[in-house]
Amino acid sequence: MEEYDYTDPEFFNTSSDSRQEHNRFLQFSKFFLPCMYMVVFVCGLVGNSLVLVIYIFYQKLKSMTDLFLMNLPLADLVFVCTLPFWTYASIHEWVFGTSMCKILLGTYTLNFYTSMLILTCITVDRFLAVVQATKAYNQQAKRMIWAKVICLSMWVISLLVSLPQIIYGNVSIHDKLICDYKDEKISTVVLATQMALGFFLPLFTMIICYSVIIKTLLHARGFQKHKSLKIIFLVVAVFLLTQTPFNLMKLIRSTSWEYHAMTSFHYAIIVTEAIAYLRACLNPVLYVFVGLKFRKNFWKLVKDIGCLPYLGVSSQWKFSEDTSKISSASHNVEATSMLQM
Structure with missing residues (x-):
């Protein structure tokens, strides 16, 4: 999270960008960013809280995927709370003090990269579950121990990556108080490390693992195969569409300083940044709601809080539950491992 002082007249090259265009950008950023932040906050808070409630009270942690999916909404939830x-x-301006500035910058970075590492682990776990289904099932107890170690390691690694924001985060005064992180001596190393963990590692993992998964599922039998492929394509597409633009902008910003004087470039920065944050809203849908087991537990929660009669879906819920039982009995191992999480 970097907060620029766009009101600083020296921030832009006014010889190439008119003052009128600069003022329009200021009005746009003051409206667009708060709206996007609150949309992501509300949707992410509701979605990830719902996932946590279901996992805590309705869904037993029986596999590595379950444990990873338990940590994913937790990371996203803390992320959206910043x-x-x-x-x-x-x-307005930063009024929360220097200590809160350091804490929130560190918390933001910690949970952002924790969630991206968890997505990477989920990808690898699905790869093992599909390609080596029998071996993975036989080593379930050992895999759960490793899953706990991996989850703890991910939080520790993310904390280490977040230390520069915690150490060098500070409140600076321009036309207003701004909480930001600036240390030119190590910024390039930090950016490279964070982009490797937050974008390139998940991207390469998805490309390699899902390519093998698709090849395996194409040779599998069962009517659920095509649904599995749709989920895979959806996961990869959403990741690329939300994360690629902002990471490209960060690369350009770190290597081509002349773009800092262009108003159009800062339009691109704030828009792609907001799109990248949508990941926290979409994760509950992409990685949890697509699962048959989770949907079944979701309807149990709705039934327990007494909403089914008002929604008029009691018969549909029973039919869906029966259908899930029938379909889960007819799947082969390869198809089931992608859907029945």
Whole structure:
């Protein structure tokens, strides 16, 4: 999270960008960023909280995927809880002090990269579950121990990556108070490390693992195969569409300083940044709601809180539950491992 002082007249090269265009950008950023932050906050808070409730009270942690999916909404939930602070700061100024600046910068970075590492682990786990289904099933107990070690390691690694934001985060005064992170001596190393963990590692893992998964599923039998392929393509497509633009902008910003004087470039920065944050809203849908087991537990929760009669879906829920039982009995191992999480 980097907060630029766009009101600083020296921030832009006014010889190439008119003052009128600069003022339009200021109005756009003051409206667009708070709106996007709050949309991601509300949707991410509701979706990830719902996932956590279901996993805590309804779904037993029987596999590595279950444990990873338990940590994913936790990381995303803490991530979205930092957004109200940035929303207020983007509208007014930073009023929360230096200590909160360091904590929130570190928390933001910690949970952002934890969630990306968890997505990488989920990809590898699905790869093993599909390609080596029998071996993975026979080593379930050992895999659960490794899953706990991996989850703890991911949080520790993300904390280490977040240390520069915690150490060098500070409140600076321009036309207003701004919480930002600036240390030119190590910024290039930090950027390279964070982009490797937050973008390139998940991207390469998805490309390699899902390519093999698709090849395996194409040779599998069963009517669920095509649904599995659709889920895979959806996961990869959403990751690329939300994460690629912002990471490209960060690369350009770190290597081509002349773009800092262009108003159009800063339009691209704030828009792609907001799109990247949508990942926290979409993760519950992509990685949990597509699972038959989770949908079954979701309807149990709805039934327990007494919403089914008002929604008029009691018969549909029973039919869906029966269908899930029939279909799960007829799948082969390869198809089931992608859907019945």
